[in-house]
Amino acid sequence: MKTKSGPDLDSYLEDTSNIPGYADVVYIPDRTEEIHSALAQCRASRIPFTVSAGRTGTTGAGIPQSGALCSVENLQRIHSIDPDRGIAVIEPGVSLDDLNQAARPHGYTLRAASTEWLARAGGIVGTCASGVRGFKYGSIRTYIRSLDLLLTTGESITIRRGRHRACGRKLYAEFPRKTFDLILPGYTAPGIKTQAGYRATNDLDLIDLIIGSEGTLGIITRIVLQLQKIPFTSFYGLLFLPDERRAFRLVEHARSLTARGILCPAALEYFDARSLEFLRDENPFIPASGTAVYFEQEIEREPEYEPAMAQWVQLAETHGADAGQSILADTPQERERIFSFRHSLPQHINEYLRQHRVVKRATDIAVPRRAFRQMYRYYKTLGEESGLPYVNFGHIGESHLHFNFLPRNKKEERKAKKYLILFCERAVALGGTVSAEHGIGKLKRDLLRLMYPAHRIREMAALKHYFDPHDILGLDTIFAKELLPAWRGHG
Ligand SMILES: Cc1cc2nc3c(=O)[nH]c(=O)nc-3n(C[C@H](O)[C@H](O)[C@H](O)COP(=O)(O)OP(=O)(O)OC[C@H]3O[C@@H](n4cnc5c(N)ncnc54)[C@H](O)[C@@H]3O)c2cc1C
Structure with missing residues (x-):
């Protein structure tokens, strides 16, 4: 396994949120077993442990603030693609690009994922990504059949869809070396596309709790995925x-x-x-x-x-x-040309933010369809009032737009943050979500508090502690680490 420390770390400490990261060491395992040993060291010394994949995330979820980072980028094996059923068995470091290239000769592709092809399978599952084709295909959740999950306590479990369902909010699940017996958080998420905090519903499938848990409950080491048929044209x-x-x-x-x-x-x-x-x-x-x-x-x-x-x-x-x-x-060339045009907008925005050294201040809000025009008017009114440059675009088919401020300096960035809160408050009042596809990460923790009261967020922390009793994994993502027993009083 490669490890990096010192100045070599820099490229591992940023994603497209541009929030600054810090780590003492980066582990880059070539085999899953190597994650076990890195994790065992961190567990023994209570060192924070963050996992990242392609680092194309927009919320800093895969960027550590301290301790160790484990980048799964070298776990790139595509174990198999079943040519008849389109089922792929892959490691978490496989990029969307590589997966699609391997699947294409069999007539398959992955439609429900981030538009950014540098994203990797672990991150796609970790954020429960959806993308430009979400209108038809929804998010990656629907297509995940099974996950191998390494827990920070050292056990590795295989979670198959349909095998481990909660009864109401009570989740009991037995594995050869691990048993879960817990109560899921009691909140009800808006009935629209949402990726804000842990999934918690009555009769939840355990696999759906792990999907979108932003690297805070365990480390995904193997994914079984249903691919989609490439359309005739x-x-x-x-x-x-x-x-x-x-x-x-x-x-x-x-x-x-x-x-x-x-x-x-x-x-x-x-x-x-x-x-x-x-x-x-x-x-x-x-x-x-x-x-x-x-x-x-x-x-x-x-x-x-x-x-x-x-x-x-x-x-x-x-x-x-x-x-x-x-x-x-x-024609394939023309399709590629206008798809690239679509994709170039978030790319240009991210480049702009990097050049201006400012943190991303953008919405990932979805609202119920009936409220879309009201939300849009609010965007326009406040966007104009702010006097800041901005763009507004995205998945209108799902009433889900990305309003991006384009601040030119830190002062404007702070102003943008205030407006972002106003947008999110309005979205929540309209029955919407503060994050429809990118997750909460570190950047949007304050916004999650607009959706759920403090005791519900404490329930999320308790759930995380149940999975990760050492309180070392994916800290400060979704909620502040001070909500966890090991970090109480450290704020
Ligand atoms: C230009 C551009 C366009 C984008 N368009 C879209 C879009 O259309 N739709 C969309 O949803 N997103 C989009 N994104 C955001 C981003 O691509 C997605 O969030 C993607 O899913 C992140 O994948 P990643 O491999 O880069 O993950 P990372 O950023 O490395 O990590 C993301 C999260 O996954 C967790 N994670 C990573 N690996 C594992 C693992 N092995 N086990 C457990 N947790 C893990 C991390 O801890 C972190 O919480 C876009 C980004 C860019 C730059």
Whole structure:
């Protein structure tokens, strides 16, 4: 196993949140067994232990504040891909890119994951990622069949979907060397896409508690995943619309056609005028004003192609899309071009924040569909009032936008943080979530407190302590470590 310390550590101590990290040592195991020995050392000396994968996270969850970091990047084995059923058995360091390349010859791909292909399987499961195709495919949760989990107490367990269900909130699960007997937290999460704190529902499957637990309950060492069939073909669209009103109408229309089974886009995304402005220099084809809707339409059988294309052309015309500038892409090169355009926005934002040395101040808010326009108006009003540069874009099909402030210095960053809290307060009042896909990490702990009262967050800490009684794993993620017995009074 490689270890790093001193100045070699720097690249391991940041993700796209830009919050500063610190570690005394980084372990980079080549085999799962090596994690056991690193963990045993840390357990014996009560040294904080954080695990990271691709470090593309946006909340600092995989970035340590002290102690040791274990980067699973070298655990890259794809043990198998079943060519008939599309089931992949992989290690946590496998990148999305590598997984897709290995799956493609068998006719499979992974649709429900981060748009960032440098993300790795451990991080995808750790954050319960979803992405641009979440409108059709949801999050990675649905596709995880089984996980191997290494606990900080040293046991390794295999959790198979459907085998270990809670009864109400009481979870009892037996494994050869480990038994869980615990009460799950009592909160009820909003009934929309959400990734804010531990999953806790009646009759929860243990595997669903681990998915999205942000590296705080155990270390995932093996993942069994259902891949998706590559569709027969697909076409993508980038529709430029004169204003927001028309973009929203188009989206609502597309959603109602989806509900009636007439269309089934994989992606339904939105760019506000400021997002387009931000990208214009490198993309001169963007019209001088207006907004855009991006979609991906998959086709399962050849006869579906013409009717689906006709539907989208009609939708575009009905809602006033700019016929000259809008793009309908059905060749692999054209699809790649407009997908890259979509992906370039978060990439540019992250680059901008790095250049300005400021922490990410962005929303990951989703609200119930009925509240979307109200939330959007609030974004606009406060965005203008703030006087700060910003862009607003994202997964409009799921009423989930990423409003990103673009602060130019620390002072503006502090101001942005205040507005972010206001946005989150409003979202919660509307029945929404402060984090729909990126998790809470270290950056959004204050925001989680807007969703749940203090005693519910203490229940989360108690749950974490049950899994990690030494209180060493993934500290300061989701809640402050001072809520854990070993760190009480250290604040
Ligand atoms: C340009 C860009 C676009 C993005 N688009 C999306 C998007 O569309 N949708 C989306 O959901 N996210 C998106 N993200 C965020 C990011 O890609 C996801 O959060 C991703 O799931 C993180 O994976 P990672 O491998 O980089 O994990 P890391 O950042 O390394 O870690 C993330 C979390 O997973 C935990 N973890 C890592 N490995 C393990 C393990 N073996 N066992 C237990 N826990 C583990 C870590 O402790 C941490 O809590 C984007 C990021 C960028 C930079």
